[in-house]
Amino acid sequence: GAVVSQHPSRVICKSGTSVKIECRSLDFQATTMFWYRQFPKQSLMLMATSNEGSKATYEQGVEKDKFLINHASLTLSTLTVTSAHPEDSSFYICSAVREGAGNTIYFGEGSWLTVV
């Protein structure tokens, strides 16, 4: 079964509203999680690195005030898309690092966001 879970899997929101996506590691603690965005028929682009207990590190070109990331516990990171617009419609996916021998990365199922 899944070891990293995202919620919601699909969400539709009105333009101008905010929406929160959760990423949970289910049976391990993750000090580091990553958020990616995928436009239709394109690859996944890293948005930010989420670090437990500290500020997220954003990739160049990603608006930190628009995409708020909070990693308040060792099993949960949240991505909030603020004042969403139709161009924010995309597939958002997180990953979590299970540290230890091999340092395995697990991906969530992804969240489809549609802004209308």
Add this chain to the structure above:
Amino acid sequence: GNSVTQMEGPVTLSEEAFLTINCTYTATGYPSLFWYVQYPGEGLQLLLKATKADDKGSNKGFEATYRKETTSFHLEKGSVQVSDSAVYFCALYTGGFKTIFGAGTRLFVKA
């Protein structure tokens, strides 16, 4: 910097045909290499991986060998099925856990 280049799709094959999806990489150090699969409407699933040169990753009939001399990690399957239709991503990561993805290759398998 680190990068991954994979063949453009879409790739269309008939059932039981042989599949090759090319992937080459540029990286400093010694990256781990991965193939992920994304079925329609779903998230990413790890298909196989290799962590050092000459390692062969395999799963569900798919194979890929980590070739350091050619900086390649080509995905192969001897006989594809309709259920293999998906998007395949080649990826690498070095230290820091950041995963660098290729552009993805869409595979269509016809019955």
